[in-house]
Amino acid sequence: MPWIILAFLVLIIQIMAIIITEYRRPDKAVAWVMILFMIPLVGFLPYYFIAKRYTRHRILSQNEYNQRESFKAELIYRCNQRIPANGLAETVSKNKKLQHIVQNKLNLPITACNETTVYAESEHAFKAMLESIAAAKHHIHLEFYIIRDDELGIQFKQLLIQKAQEGVYVRLLYDGIGSRRLGKAFIKQLREAGVEIGCFSPPLVTFFQRQLNYRNHRKIVVVDGKIGFLGGLNIGDEYLGKDPSFGYWRDTHFSMKGDAVLWIQYTFLTDWYVVKGQLLTDSSYVPVQESHGRDIVQIVKSGPDETILELIFTLIISAKQRIYIETPYFIPDPGVLLAIKTAVMGGVDVRIIIPGTPDKKLVYNCSLSYVQELLQAGVRFYCYQQGFLHAKVLISDDLACSGSTNMDLRSFCDQFELNAVFFDRKIVNRLTDDFFTDLSVSNEIVQSEFEKRPPQQKMKEVFARLLSPFF
Template sequence: MQLLWIIAALLLFIIQIASIIILEYRRSNKAIAWLIILFLFPIFGFLLYYFVAKEYFCHRTLRRKKNRHWESFKSDLIHRCKQRIAIDMVEETVCQEDNLHALLKNMPSIPITACNETTIYAEGEQAFEAMLESIAGARHHIHIEFYIIRDDNLGTRFERLLIRKAQEGVQVRLLYDGFGSRRLGKAFLKRLQDAGVETGCFFPPVAAFFDKRLNYRNHRKIVVVDGKIGFLGGLNIGDEYLGKDPAFGYWRDTHFSMKGDAVLWIQYTFLTDWYLVKEQIITDSVYYPVQESQGREFVQIVKSGPDETILELIFSLIVSAKKRLYIETPYFVPDPGILLALKTAVISGIDVRIIIPDVPDKKIVYYASLSYVQELLQAGARFYCYQKGFLHSKVIISDNLACSGSANMDIRSFCGQFELNAVFFDGKVIDRLVQDFFRDLSLSQEILLPEFEKRPGIQKMKEVFARLLSPLF
C-alpha cells in the first residue's frame, strides 16, 4: 500500500514537470525557473505556477476589453498628430533611415509627436512640487495613476489637494495598482471617494490571484491635468521618493513633465487603463484639447505591457548604437537577447557604461543583477555602483536618442508589466540626460574585474540561485 502511494506521488510529480515543460516550451528560461521552484516545493510550487504563470493572452476577459472603439479613436488621434508636424520641423534626427528610426516610425502603438516641451526632474522634491502646482491649477480634470501610493506625508498632500479640487467641481480620477499599493488603507480611499474623487484599483490582489493575473502589474506613473500637461517617469507617491526613508537615504530618480502632442498619448494611456478597470469609454474632445505648446521637440510615447512589449525597442536601442550606450537602472536583469546585444556592442568598440545601485531594495534582484556583471566586465563593459543613496532612475542613452520612463532593465518590465516610457529626439533633452548620467557617474564607484572576481563564494552561490529565478521577478 505504501508503495502505491509512493508511485502515485511520483506520477503526480512527473505530470507536474511535464505540464510546465509543455506549457513553457517557448520560454525555456521561465521553464527552468519554475522547475526549480517545483523541485524545492513540490505541491506548493505547482499551485503557485497555476495561479500566477498564466499567459496574458489566455485571459478571455482581458481580450474582450480590446474594444474596436479605441482602435478607431486611436487612428483619428494619430492622423490629428501627423497634421501638426510641419515639413520644416522634421529634423534630421527623426528622418534617419537606420533600423532603429525605421522601427520607431513604424511602431504600431503610438507615433512620433511634435510641438513638445520637456522638463526633466532629477529629484523627487522638484517633480512633486511641479505635479502639485499643476494639479492646484486644474480647471476641468485631473488624472492620476501610480504603481505605489502611500498614506504618508506626501500621500496626504496629494490627498488633500485632490479632495479640494474635487470639491471645486474638477473631475478627479485616480488609478492605483492593486499589488504595488496593497498597503494603501481603505480610509485613505474613502476620504477621496466621499469628496467626489473617482478611484479604480488595477487588478485587486485577491481577485487577481483567483483569476490568475496577479503577475501582471501596472507600473505606470501618470499625471495629466486638463489634457494639457502630463507627467511620467520613475517616481511613485511616497516619502521614500523624497529621500526620507533611512534605509535608502537620498533617492535619485528621473521624471518628466511635458506639454505638446505627447500629452495626448499620456492621456490616451491613462484612459485606456481606466476603461480596463472601470469599463468607461472616455473619448470626449475636452480630454484631448488642441495643444497650445509652441515647442519644437519630437517625443514618442511608448506604451507597453504583456500584450505590447518594450523589449524590441530596448534591443534596437542597444544594437543600433555606434559610439555610446549609457544605462541607468535600479534592476539589471537582461534576457538572453539583451545580454547578447550588450556583449556585441562592447566587442564592437562602443562605450558601454551601466550604473546600478550600491544599496539594494530587493536583495534577490540585486544578486541576480550582480550575476550578469562579471561576464559583461570580461567583455569590456564598465559597471558602476551609485554611492550617494538609492538609484531608481531608468534611462538608456543610445548615441543621440534617449529612452526613459517607468520601465526597468529587467524581464518583468520587458514583458510582464504595464509600463510607460518616452523616446526623446531633441538634442537639449539628450544633453541634459547625459549631464545627469555623468553627475551620477561621479558619485559612483566603478566595479573592477580583478576585485569583483574575489567576492565571497557564498555571494556567488546567491547570484547563481537568483539568476536562475530571475525570469520570474
Template sequence: MLWITLALLLFIVQIASIIVVEYRRSNKAIAWVIIMFMFPLLGFLPYYFVAKEYSCYRTLQRKKNKQWEQFKNELIHRSKHRVTKHMRGDWPPEFNLHASLKNIPSLPITACNETTVYTEGKQAFEAMLESIAAAEHHIHIEFYIIRDDQLGTRFERLLIRKAQEGIQVRLLYDGIGSRLLGKAFLKRLRQAGVETGCFFPPLATFFDKRLNYRNHRKIVVVDGKTAYFGGLNIGDEYLGKDPELGYWRDTHFRLTGDAVLWVQYTFFTDWYLVKDQLITDSVYYPDQESYGKEWVQIVKSGPDETILELMFSLIVSAKKRIYIETPYFVPDPGILLALKTAVISGIDVRIIIPGVPDKKLVYNASLSYVQELLQLGVKFYCYQKGFIHAKVIISDNLACSGSANMDMRSFCGQFELNAVFFDGKVVDRLLQDFYRDLSVSNELTLPEFKKRSTIQKLKEVFARLLSPLF
C-alpha cells in the first residue's frame, strides 16, 4: 500500500511539473499529460530528455563577440547599398501590402537576384553537382539527411576530388536526420581534407536535453556566389527511387545575387554553433556578379527565431488567394484561425497535401484539420502522382518556400531556411507548378470525407492530441 501511495504521489508531482513548466504552451502540456496517463511514471523520462526549452541561442549570444554583430551590420549595409545603386531604391508595390515583412526580426530584403526553380530532384542535384565541380575557392554543404547511397556517393566522390584539388570544403549534417550515415563515409571525406561537423549529435544532445531540436536546413554555397536551398536532402529517395513513395515532387532553388550572402551567413552561424569557429573573412562574402532584378528575403528561423510570424503574416495580409503545398499540415491555433478568417472573408484558400503519406501519425494529424476547414470553404487536394514534399505558400503576388513545413516542428523546434520571393516571374513559376500539381490531385469533398471510418476518426483525434510533439 505504501508503494502505491508513493507511486501515486510521484505521478502527481510529475503531472504538476509538466503543467507548471509548460503553462505558456498549453497544447504541448496537454500532449505530454496524455503520454503520462498512457505510460504512468515512465512517460516523464522522454519529457525530461526531449522537452527542454531551447537555450542555445542565449548561449550563442553570450559567446559571440562584437566582431560577429558588426560583421552582420556590414552585410546589411552592403545589401542596402546595392539596392540604392542598382535598383534605385524602388521597392515593389507588394511591400506596402506586406509591410510587416520588413519588420520581421530576420535578414534584410535583398536586390539584384536571379532565381532558378527546380521541381524534381534530378534537375536540382545535377545543377548542384555542376556548381560544385566548378568551385574555385570553397564549397559549403549543410543537409538534414545525407545518405550513403548512389546519390550520396556521387556527392562524396566529388567533394573528395575538390578537396584534393585544394578547394576548401565544409560539410554539416544533422545528428538525427543523418543518423544512418556510416563512419566510413565521413572518414573518407576527412582523410581527403573535408571539414565535417555534426549538428547536435544524438548521444550528447540526449543528455543535454536538446534531442528534439534539429537542423532541417538544406544548403549548398559555392564560392559565395551561388547558393542552393529548398526541400531536397541527399538520398536516392529524393530521386524517386523509394518503392513505396515512388515519384518525389519537391521544390528547390538556385540563387545568385545578394541573397547568397545571407545563405552563406546562415551556414556560418550553424558552423559557429557546431565548431566554435568564427569566420567572417571577406573572401567568403565576395561582391556579387549578378545584376538581376529580383527581390528576395532570406528567412533564417529556429527555436529561438520562429518562422511562425512570417507564415501568419502572409496569410492574414492576403486579399485574393492563399495557396499552400506541404507534406505535413499541422497548423498551430493562430495559423488555423488565420486560414478560417481568410476563407470566410472570401479569399481563395487551397491546400495540397500528400495522397501517399510517408509518416502515418503526422498524416492522421493533418487529416484531423480537414473537415473543420472544408466546412468553411477551404479546398483540400491529395497529390496522387507520388509523394509531394514541396513546401510553398503563395499569398497574392508573393511566395515563400524553403525547408519549413506547415507544422509545429518547423514552427518551433527546427532550424529552417526559407525565402520570400517578390518577383513576378518566380511567383508565376510557382503558381504554374501549383496548378500542375492540382491537375494530378484528387479534391477532398466534405460529403465523401465524412464517410471515413470511426477507427480512422479516432486515429486522427489521437494524432492531433500528440501533434505538438512532432
C-alpha cells in the first residue's frame, strides 16, 4: 500500500510540473497529461527529454553581437536603397495590420529588384541547383533537413567534392535528426575533399541537451552570394518520384536573384555560427546584387525563438476574397483554426489541398480530424491524387507565402523554417495557376460522404488529435 500511495504522489507531482510549465500552451499540457495516464510515471521521461523550452545552442559574445548587428544593418541599408519610390506593394499598404507585421514583427526586411523562378517539378529544381553549383566561382552554401546517400545524394556529393578540389569554399549543414540515416562514409568523403560540414542537431548531443524536438527544417542553396534556392525539397530520390510507395512527388521550390538572396545567405550564415561557432561577415559572401528584376520579396526565417505564426494568422484574417492552401500536413494552431473559420464565414473562398496518400498515417488522421468541422463552416477540402503532395503554399488575395513551413504546430513553433512572401502578381498568379492545376487532379471531400466514415476511423482521428502537439 505505501508503494501505491508513493506512486500516486509522484504522478500528481508530475502532472503539476507539466501544468505549471505548459500553462501557456494548454493543448500541449493536455496531451502530456494524457500520456502520463496512459503510461503512469514512465510517461514523464519523454516529457523531460523532449518538452524542454528551446535555448540557444551558442550565445554571441558582445563583440560578435556588435559585429553581426553591424553586418545586418549594412544589408538592411543596402536593401532599402533599392526599394521603389512608391514603397510597399499596394496590397500591403492598404492593410495596416499586415503592413505592421511585415515591417515591424518580421526580422528581415522587404527586398526589391528580385528575379524569381518557381519550380513545380522537382526534376527542374534539382537541375537548376546542380547547374548553379557547377558554375560556382567563390563559395557554395547548402543547408538541408534530409540528405540521403542515394543516387541524387551521390550526384550532389560528387559535384561538391569536385568544386572543393577546384578551390571553391563549400559548406554544408544538415539536420542530425532528419538525416539520421546518412552514413559516416558519405560525410567522410566530403570532409576529406575539403568540404566544411556542420550537423545542426546531433542526435546524441541533442538528446542530453533535451532539445530533440527542435529541428532545422530549412532547405537552402546559395552560390557565390548571387543566386539562392529555398522551398520544400530535400536531397533524396523520393523527391524525384523514385519511391514507389509515393510515386510522383509534387513540391514547390524557388530560385532567386537579387536582394532576397542576401537574406537567404544571412540565414545560412546565422545557422553556420550556431553550429560551427564561425561568424562569417566578409563582404564576399554578400556581394552587391546585379539583378534589376521587379519582384518584391520578403524572406522570413522562423523557429522556436521567432515564430511565423503571427504572419500566417494575419495573412488569413486579412483576406477579403480568397485563401488557397496546399500542405502535406494540416494541423492548425487554435488561433489559425479560428481565423480560417472566421474568414470562410465572412464570405472568403477558402480551399485547402492535402495529400490523398499519406506518408505518416498518425499525422494524416490528425489532419482529417479538422476536416469535418471546417467543412461544416464552409471550407472546401481536396485530396491530391496524382502522387504525394509536399508543396507548402498559402495564397491570401494578392499575396503568397511559400517555403519549408507546413501548416502544422511543429512548423509554427518548434522547427527552424525559411519562407518567402511574394508581393507581385506575376509570382502569385503562377502559384495560383499551380494550385488550380493540382485541384484538377484532386478529389473534393464531400461533407455528406465524409461523415459516413467508419467509427473506428473517427476514433483514430480523435486519438491523433489529442497527440497533435507532438507532431
